[in-house]
Amino acid sequence: MKLVFSPAAIRDLRSISDYTFHTWGAEQEALYLRGLWKKLEEIGIRPEAHRLRNDLVIDCRSARYGKHVIFFAVEEDRILVIRILHGAVDLDRHLPDDLI
16 A cells, blocks of 8 residues: 655654754664564555554554654554654643544
8 A cells, every 4th residue: 555644744754853863863863763663564565464543543553663652653554653752752742633
């Protein structure tokens, strides 16, 4: 399935990239982002294999990668990546009002 990113998810990716680069360097940034992209590709192949999170947002699923949680929704012919958040954030604060 095709992956589509919400504006918030794009901001999340930029933030992850910037933080990782400035904290751990270019090599670790590239390694982490490659692994994150591999996880996103896995979601595109088998989205139903990941946890349903109706407790947070109706029809939302989540998948962990490293220190982050990817939130996504399966739509007709695509997967909408809603957010990519650090596992330590307050999910109630970042998900419901910021979906897209």
